[in-house]
Amino acid sequence: MTLIADPKAPRPPKAGPGRRTTRGNVELYGWVFMRVSGVLLLVLIFGHLFVNLVTGEGVKAIDFAFVAGKWASPFWQVWDLLMLWLAMIHGTNGVRTIINDYAEKDTTRLVLKSLVGLAFLVVVVLGTLVIFTFNPCPHGVAADLLPSFCTAG
Template identity: 70%
Template sequence: MATTETGAPASPTISAPRDPYKRRKTTRGNYELYSWVFMRASGVLLLVLVFGHLFVNLMTGDGVHQIDFAFVAGKWASPFWKTWDLLMLWLAMIHGTNGVRTVVNDYASRDGVRITLKVLLYVAAVVTIALGTLVIFTFDPCISGGDTDLLPAFCFAS
């Protein structure tokens, strides 16, 4: 243990607050900065998309009582609403995945655990985005052989 000239124990050396931060590893670029900016921009856009979605689905017409197969089919007959819902799906999934990635990086201390969790996270995100996109683009509002009362008005019963 180090001592001062008077024999008192020496205090540990603390670097000045303005000293440059020493990184554990060097990074290749500004990925974390772009990730941070994306979270802010996507969060604002998601607020608009989600509240617009909730307003149209819950506040117009009969509210929650109007939501059935015909309502969704009528909405998704329009390219505008398909694009709206697709953008909401993609942004929400990427935004959430990026947030969980940050939590994993912060709390998973061992490299193997961190890599495993992030691989599982990315696989789940890709599968969810792919299935959601597939549902939006392959949705057929005019099903045949079903209850004609559930069909939207623009479908002709066959």
């Protein structure tokens, strides 16, 4: 008779020099963060959708001027920034968990997590820059290149 190992049982850690046998509380904090950030993301996303689609004229009214007007308010800048950061951290942590579960080799795990971390960093930095440096009416630009709501000068 052959015994098959329980597929849900945790794998024993690989022993070796310099290897820790436990990850400490990092995984617990990650688990708690996923639940809390998921609830916050629901509030942020449905608030975003409500304001953009229900209170206005619907999706046809969302254009450059709508975004420019919305981002003129620090409240909406912070709202969108929180949504960006929480979504990226939440998604990156989820992908990190999947990599830990399915990547067998340490080198593969390191490469994949490094690529995910780099992608996270690029998106968060660029997104944050766009939110806080967005200027629909830059000075010194020809009037024919500016949106219709900008005054030349």
